[in-house]
Amino acid sequence: MTARKSRHHHGNLRATLVAAGVVLVDRSGPDALSTRKLAAQAGVSHAAPAHHFPSLTHLRTAVAAEGFRRFTAAMEDAMGRADAHPRAQCDAACRGYIAFARGHPGLFQLIFGGHDLVREDVEFCAASGQAAALLSRIAAPFAAGARDRAAVETMIWAQVHGFCSLMLSGQLAVADGIDPADWFLSLPGRAPVGSDAAHFPLARNGTAA
Amino acid sequence: MTARKSRHHHGNLRATLVAAGVVLVDRSGPDALSTRKLAAQAGVSHAAPAHHFPSLTHLRTAVAAEGFRRFTAAMEDAMGRADAHPRAQCDAACRGYIAFARGHPGLFQLIFGGHDLVREDVEFCAASGQAAALLSRIAAPFAAGARDRAAVETMIWAQVHGFCSLMLSGQLAVADGIDPADWFLSLPGRAPVGSDAAHFPLARNGTAA
DNA sequence: GCGCAAGCTTGACAGTGTCAAGTTTTCAGC
DNA sequence: GCTGAAAACTTGACACTGTCAAGCTTGCGC
Numbered sequence: 001m002t003a004r005k006s007r008h009h010h011g012n013l014r015a016t017l018v019a020a021g022v023v024l025v026d027r028s029g030p031d032a033l034s035t036r037k038l039a040a041q042a043g044v045s046h047a048a049p050a051h052h053f054p055s056l057t058h059l060r061t062a063v064a065a066e067g068f069r070r071f072t073a074a075m076e077d078a079m080g081r082a083d084a085h086p087r088a089q090c091d092a093a094c095r096g097y098i099a100f101a102r103g104h105p106g107l108f109q110l111i112f113g114g115h116d117l118v119r120e121d122v123e124f125c126a127a128s129g130q131a132a133a134l135l136s137r138i139a140a141p142f143a144a145g146a147r148d149r150a151a152v153e154t155m156i157w158a159q160v161h162g163f164c165s166l167m168l169s170g171q172l173a174v175a176d177g178i179d180p181a182d183w184f185l186s187l188p189g190r191a192p193v194g195s196d197a198a199h200f201p202l203a204r205n206g207t208a209a
Numbered sequence: 210m211t212a213r214k215s216r217h218h219h220g221n222l223r224a225t226l227v228a229a230g231v232v233l234v235d236r237s238g239p240d241a242l243s244t245r246k247l248a249a250q251a252g253v254s255h256a257a258p259a260h261h262f263p264s265l266t267h268l269r270t271a272v273a274a275e276g277f278r279r280f281t282a283a284m285e286d287a288m289g290r291a292d293a294h295p296r297a298q299c300d301a302a303c304r305g306y307i308a309f310a311r312g313h314p315g316l317f318q319l320i321f322g323g324h325d326l327v328r329e330d331v332e333f334c335a336a337s338g339q340a341a342a343l344l345s346r347i348a349a350p351f352a353a354g355a356r357d358r359a360a361v362e363t364m365i366w367a368q369v370h371g372f373c374s375l376m377l378s379g380q381l382a383v384a385d386g387i388d389p390a391d392w393f394l395s396l397p398g399r400a401p402v403g404s405d406a407a408h409f410p411l412a413r414n415g416t417a418a
Numbered sequence: 419g420c421g422c423a424a425g426c427t428t429g430a431c432a433g434t435g436t437c438a439a440g441t442t443t444t445c446a447g448c
Numbered sequence: 449g450c451t452g453a454a455a456a457c458t459t460g461a462c463a464c465t466g467t468c469a470a471g472c473t474t475g476c477g478c
Contacts, residue, residue: 009442009443009444009455009456009457010456010457011456013456013457029323029325031240031324031325034433034434034435035434035435035436036433036434036435037434044456044457044458045457045458045459046434046435046458046459047435047436047437047457047458047459047460048456048457048458050435050436050437051455051456051457052456055435055436056434056435056436109322109323111378112374112375112378112380113318113322113323113324113378114238114239114314114318114322114377114378115240115322116238116240128380132380148397151395151396151397152397154372154381154396155368155396155397155398155399157371157375157380157381158367158368158369158371158372158375158381159364159367159368159371160367160371161371161374161375162366162367162368162369162370162371162372162374163363163367163371165321165370165371165374166321166366166367166370168323169320169321169322169323170328171321171337171341171366172363172366172367186360187360187363187364188357188360188361188364189364189398189400189401190364191398218424218425218426218473218474218475219425219426220425222425222426243464243465243466244465244466244467245464245465245466246465253425253426253427254426254427254428255427255428255465255466256426256427256428256429256466256467256468257425257426257427259466259467259468260424260425260426261425264466264467265465265466265467
């Protein structure tokens with residue numbers, strides 16, 4: 001189905017470019033993305049991508065959207081293999097978060113690293129919105145009111161995201177032989193805390209509830 | 210002293226390039242950095258920077274080192290204007306952290322955004338080491354043992370850094386009219402928590418100690 | 419005053435994104 | 449089943465990028 005014979009029309013160029021872009025970013029980082037490289041890899045001329053993406057920024061945005069989908073999938077995957085208990089689900093999501101950042105640093109940095117993206121792109125918004133919705137769902141059991149909910153969401157996200165971000169930028173060295181996710185989950189005072197006593201199997205100081 | 214007349218020798222090119230680089234990154238983001246642009250701005254030929262920096266990555270690293278120095282200065286400045294109490298110092302450092310991220314998003318992303326940098330550069334290591342040392346000093350009063358100290362450091366840094374990082378990448382919208390630093394400092398469960406009761410003027414649930 | 423090294427220039431090269439114009443293919447409407 | 453128009457792709461060009469190889473200019477130690 002892909003590139004039957006070697007015709008003038010590729011038939012599926014847009015998807016091919018995005019897929020190749022994901023691989024390239026994953027391997028060589030966000031800055032390695034190049035319309036000409038992807039065009040060559042897809043076997044088309046250097047200007048072909050321009051007919052599917054108005055600019056490199058748009059192509060980068062499409063790759064980032066796919067990155068967001070895989071990011072969400074990483075969390076959902078970890079959650080699917082965990083207990084249904086709210087705290088276990090939250091911990092699992094954090095594990096998925098950290099695993100994605102470690103396994104796909106290029107995509108992680110493309111998504112969160114402040115690169116030039118078309119932030120109002122509908123596909124990108126949908127993909128990032130799904131990730132945000134997942135975080136929101138995880139935070140819900142730990143919050144009473146709307147303000148609590150925003151606060152708990154922010155804390156969960158900020159903590160795990162800051163941990164990943166610092167780890168990737170080399171500012172936070174985790175000792176050899178220690179799994180970063182284990183280390184993160186063992187940190188005292190990790191969110192959610194506060195009004196979540198009912199869903200919190202371990203008390204804040206490490207003693208059983 | 211700068212560029213006397215218009216001589217062949219600039220006299221202070223290295224420092225001039227870094228200074229112009231800081232301004233450029235501050236204005237237009239890390240990706241706008243270009244040896245030719247800086248050369249033109251300094252009034253020298255396009256290949257002149259190569260005699261002071263082996264590659265663009267080295268120039269970028271020098272700019273990042275200066276960025277780290279200003280980042281540290283922003284925290285120290287806020288701390289200087291705050292009470293000497295450990296908790297007040299920690300809060301002030303967070304305010305400085307957030308103020309720097311908001312005021313200089315380009316430099317913040319250059320430093321922490323996973324860009325290509327010469328991480329073993331001595332000047333860069335010194336600059337980033339000073340920031341880490343400051344964080345360590347702030348965390349010290351809240352930690353009992355060595356493991357606690359690393360954990361508290363990690364939590365403080367991860368929380369505020371994640372908050373800033375998500376804010377800059379547009380994933381975390383702070384309501385209009387609310388100061389992001391105020392909102393962050395008001396979050397329940399913010400580190401340091403745990404063994405810091407003696408230095409914690411407010412109890413964890415918001416009631417006075 | 420001389421010589422040499424450092425600092426800077428000029429020119430070139432391969433690579434990039436983007437535009438304009440031309441060619442090929444697909445497909446809807448008759 | 450043909451036709452014309454639109455979509456898909458190519459070719460060529462342009463300005464821009466980082467980097468290299470030469471050569472020129474200047475300052476400074478001797």
